[in-house]
Amino acid sequence: MVRASATAEEPLSSELIRAAGVKVTRGRVRVLDALRAARQPLSHAEMEALPAGAGDAAIDRVTLYRVLDSLVACGLALKAVDTRGVFRFSAAGAQRQHAKHVHFRCTGCGGVFCLKAEPPPPPRLPRGFRLQQVEFDLRGLCAGCGALAS
Amino acid sequence: MVRASATAEEPLSSELIRAAGVKVTRGRVRVLDALRAARQPLSHAEMEALPAGAGDAAIDRVTLYRVLDSLVACGLALKAVDTRGVFRFSAAGAQRQHAKHVHFRCTGCGGVFCLKAEPPPPPRLPRGFRLQQVEFDLRGLCAGCGALAS
DNA sequence: CCACAAATGCAACAGTGTTGCATTTGCAGG
DNA sequence: CCTGCAAATGCAACACTGTTGCATTTGTGG
Ligand SMILES: [Mn+2]
Ligand SMILES: [Mn+2]
Ligand SMILES: [Zn+2]
Ligand SMILES: [Zn+2]
Numbered sequence: 001m002v003r004a005s006a007t008a009e010e011p012l013s014s015e016l017i018r019a020a021g022v023k024v025t026r027g028r029v030r031v032l033d034a035l036r037a038a039r040q041p042l043s044h045a046e047m048e049a050l051p052a053g054a055g056d057a058a059i060d061r062v063t064l065y066r067v068l069d070s071l072v073a074c075g076l077a078l079k080a081v082d083t084r085g086v087f088r089f090s091a092a093g094a095q096r097q098h099a100k101h102v103h104f105r106c107t108g109c110g111g112v113f114c115l116k117a118e119p120p121p122p123p124r125l126p127r128g129f130r131l132q133q134v135e136f137d138l139r140g141l142c143a144g145c146g147a148l149a150s
Numbered sequence: 151m152v153r154a155s156a157t158a159e160e161p162l163s164s165e166l167i168r169a170a171g172v173k174v175t176r177g178r179v180r181v182l183d184a185l186r187a188a189r190q191p192l193s194h195a196e197m198e199a200l201p202a203g204a205g206d207a208a209i210d211r212v213t214l215y216r217v218l219d220s221l222v223a224c225g226l227a228l229k230a231v232d233t234r235g236v237f238r239f240s241a242a243g244a245q246r247q248h249a250k251h252v253h254f255r256c257t258g259c260g261g262v263f264c265l266k267a268e269p270p271p272p273p274r275l276p277r278g279f280r281l282q283q284v285e286f287d288l289r290g291l292c293a294g295c296g297a298l299a300s
Numbered sequence: 301c302c303a304c305a306a307a308t309g310c311a312a313c314a315g316t317g318t319t320g321c322a323t324t325t326g327c328a329g330g
Numbered sequence: 331c332c333t334g335c336a337a338a339t340g341c342a343a344c345a346c347t348g349t350t351g352c353a354t355t356t357g358t359g360g
Contacts, residue, residue, distance in 0.1 A: 140279060
């Protein structure tokens, strides 16, 4: 069963895209759906390997780059570099929930893991400084990469 | 005049390399000298473009990668990814002092401010994860940029 | 000085991301 | 429903960053 309309909590990706003022294409809908369903930021390579939706042809490599850039340009996705130097993308709305916990960034595979711990309270800032974001990142090797390296 | 011996504050790069237990080669000395003289972390491309020291041939591209990796492996250099996804290297001594305190990164001017506070202890990690580095960064506007924006 | 492991130079390759251009498609307006 | 056109796509070719294999050279302990 395919949902045909929006709910307050989960507007359809196609509606978000239309509201952003760009054309609604199959590629953009599929990519934004994937970003919104993902639990971690996804790299281009990971998204290229996504199972092609029923009957849909795989998205062209270059088109995927351009779809991702367009989603970033219209504010629906965020782009950040991982520890290996590869860009990772996330749905813009997903950022809020990740502000509440700490992340582990694997220097081996670039993966981002959400930890249960919440970030510690920020220290006092010098006069006039305005805090916008607290980033408490742990870096190292995840279980998979650590096993390979040992 | 070429210094032939170390001082307590500035040991020769060749002595640091020897003490690290690896062979002292022209490439390693030149690269470590460059890293120690640099005021910001340098990328591979930037170091490849360094003026070749008097009468010295330019370092081979692949050798430069391997020299950088060897300096990182023996603890004399640090490797981190920049915002474009390119690796940058710095002399270890230059960063060691920054490991003991928290940083504020201004999203307005890009400035990095060293705060007095020390980073909080890391939370427990999932089984098999290996912690290498803790990064507690605060992001926002510094006093100068905040005044301009208001 | 010698032997030998470590380091180098070179060629080829892999992964990530970009550009140019011809073709297709979303969609606004009739 | 058409139709036109800007926007988006697919494909080939390219640029940049980094790695691997292998023959040759070099640093260093003895
Ligand atoms: Mn998270
Ligand atoms: Mn500092
Ligand atoms: Zn990993
Ligand atoms: Zn600032």
